Amino acid sequence: MPITNAKKQQNKSDKRNSKEDLVDFEISLLLKAVLFCYDYDFRHYSRASLTRRIFNCLEKSQIDTIAEMIPKIIYDADFFELFLKEMSITVTEMFRDPLVFKTLRNQVVTQLKTYSRINIWHAGCATGEEAYSLAILLHEEGLLSRCQIYATDFNNHSLSIAEHGIYKAEKIAGYTRNYISAGGKASFADYYQAKHGNAKMKNELKQHITFAHHNLIKDQCFAQMHLIICRNVLIYFDRKLQDQVLSLFKQSLHHRGYLVLGDKESLEFSNQKDNFTSIAKNQRIYQKACYD
Amino acid sequence: MIDAPESNKSNHNYQALVIGVSAGGFNALCHLLPLLPDNFPLAIVVLQHRGENFDVNDDDFLVTYLQRLCIMPVHEAKQRESIEAGRIYIAPAKYHLLIEKERLFSLSLEPPINFSIPSIDVLFNSASRCYKNQLIGLILTGANSDGSLGLKAIHDNGGLTLVQSPDTAEVATMPQAAINAHKVDYVLSLNDIAIFLQELTLGEKVND
Numbered sequence: 475m476p477i478t479n480a481k482k483q484q485n486k487s488d489k490r491n492s493k494e495d496l497v498d499f500e501i502s503l504l505l506k507a508v509l510f511c512y513d514y515d516f517r518h519y520s521r522a523s524l525t526r527r528i529f530n531c532l533e534k535s536q537i538d539t540i541a542e543m544i545p546k547i548i549y550d551a552d553f554f555e556l557f558l559k560e561m562s563i564t565v566t567e568m569f570r571d572p573l574v575f576k577t578l579r580n581q582v583v584t585q586l587k588t589y590s591r592i593n594i595w596h597a598g599c600a601t602g603e604e605a606y607s608l609a610i611l612l613h614e615e616g617l618l619s620r621c622q623i624y625a626t627d628f629n630n631h632s633l634s635i636a637e638h639g640i641y642k643a644e645k646i647a648g649y650t651r652n653y654i655s656a657g658g659k660a661s662f663a664d665y666y667q668a669k670h671g672n673a674k675m676k677n678e679l680k681q682h683i684t685f686a687h688h689n690l691i692k693d694q695c696f697a698q699m700h701l702i703i704c705r706n707v708l709i710y711f712d713r714k715l716q717d718q719v720l721s722l723f724k725q726s727l728h729h730r731g732y733l734v735l736g737d738k739e740s741l742e743f744s745n746q747k748d749n750f751t752s753i754a755k756n757q758r759i760y761q762k763a764c765y766d
Numbered sequence: 767m768i769d770a771p772e773s774n775k776s777n778h779n780y781q782a783l784v785i786g787v788s789a790g791g792f793n794a795l796c797h798l799l800p801l802l803p804d805n806f807p808l809a810i811v812v813l814q815h816r817g818e819n820f821d822v823n824d825d826d827f828l829v830t831y832l833q834r835l836c837i838m839p840v841h842e843a844k845q846r847e848s849i850e851a852g853r854i855y856i857a858p859a860k861y862h863l864l865i866e867k868e869r870l871f872s873l874s875l876e877p878p879i880n881f882s883i884p885s886i887d888v889l890f891n892s893a894s895r896c897y898k899n900q901l902i903g904l905i906l907t908g909a910n911s912d913g914s915l916g917l918k919a920i921h922d923n924g925g926l927t928l929v930q931s932p933d934t935a936e937v938a939t940m941p942q943a944a945i946n947a948h949k950v951d952y953v954l955s956l957n958d959i960a961i962f963l964q965e966l967t968l969g970e971k972v973n974d
Contacts, residue, residue, distance in 0.1 A: 494895055494898070494923070498867075520864070520866060520872040520874075521866055521867060522864035522865060522866050522867075522872055522892040522895070522896075523862075523864055523872060523874040523876065525892075525895070526864075526874075526876070526888070526891075526892075527876070563874065563875055563876055565875045565876065565877060706875050709845055709861075709872070709873045709874065709875075710872075710874070712846075713846060738844075738845050738858065738861060738873050739845065740845075743846070
């Protein structure tokens with residue numbers, strides 16, 4: 475009995491620590507269940523932001539503890555779909571960081587023009603805004619007819635929005651500003667039809683984009699690319715996972731193929747650093763080095 | 767005169783100070799940070815809200831300007847950078863800044879919280895999970911209520927909470943909201959905050 479009491483006493487004094495530790499423990503169990511049942515591996519995601527999203531998911535599903543989520547994940551595939559939707563971050567916009575698109579136009583397009591067929595992979599496309607932006611840019615440079623854009627994501631809900639290509643009209647003013655800053659050569663209004671408070675992207679753009687499910691963590695390379703755009707995806711991964719995904723990109727790129735990362739992402743600390751040269755440092759545009 | 771820190775909080779070996787500040791922050795930071803001792807033994811993480819059209823280059827401006835005023839090295843908090851004592855880190859614009867258990871930074875593009883990205887609540891919550899009772903949270907001038915819940919989380923995890931006294935703040939809303947959200951440990955003017963931090967950390971050495 476005294477031992478139990480002493481233990482209780484100790485538990486009480488450690489309570490502040492153990493609550494956080496318990497959350498960490500529950501999360502590690504949850505992630506194991508997700509991996510075992512659905513083959514999605516979130517174990518190498520940045521934990522602080524993942525923890526926030528798991529708590530958001532708890533709140534939305536009106537569940538009290540992470541532990542209680544685990545049986546739902548295991549036995550309820552519909553609940554897992556909701557969970558998966560919460561785990562992916564889908565904040566994006568047309569011509570996000572316009573200077574990146576301007577730099578692509580001025581420094582990368584010339585090289586792309588030398589190819590008869592151009593494969594482009596937009597990895598982590600979320601709801602598709604940047605894939606359409608890219609299609610617009612390529613159209614204005616007279617390249618779109620030769621291009622195949624593969625826009626992929628692991629979030630099927632986002633992909634379905636991307637495929638429809640319908641966005642809220644209230645966002646168009648901001649997108650138009652971005653389009654102009656990105657060096658747009660025509661009028662942004664040429665690329666969508668306004669209808670019922672929405673803007674529907676034109677079919678001519680869609681014809682060259684294939685939206686597809688692809689999980690960067692477990693799926694392989696599927697074509698040789700001339701350009702890979704993957705912005706603000708690696709920020710959610712730990713270093714090991716970043717290196718793994720960058721290695722997949724290296725494999726997927728042609729010699730002298732281009733890689734575009736997000737503006738807070740860099741190859742500086744990656745083991746892939748030596749396989750790329752920097753084309754535009756601030757815009758995070760890299761080119762695969764050629765040793766031939 | 768400022769009371770000595772309560773005995774139960776004075777021996778916590780504080781490792782980091784997180785500062786949340788919004789409207790009026792530029793003047794407040796330029797006033798407060800140079801008053802801290804050159805060999806301040808904690809890591810300082812500053813989150814200053816910016817307007818919607820804040821240009822990326824302005825990150826450099828804030829860092830460069832503060833560096834001119836402070837001896838402590840000032841730089842932007844970088845993705846997966848380890849947090850070291852004796853340095854001032856500035857949260858970049860347009861991303862949420864979080865602190866990982868391994869005591870390194872991570873960034874996230876989740877939607878704004880309290881209309882803010884970066885959000886003070888997001889930083890403070892993650893910092894309190896990481897540093898627990900080794901953390902000091904400070905809310906300065908501002909025109910919204912971001913940071914109130916984060917400061918309470920720091921308190922709940924055993925950390926020390928400070929707020930600029932609303933009557934001395936350029937904009938009183940944010941400090942007042944923080945005071946309303948929980949029983950803050952100390953409410954002080956900028957000068958007194960500097961003296962308090964100096965006394966609190968006296969005798970502690972920078973160790974990585």
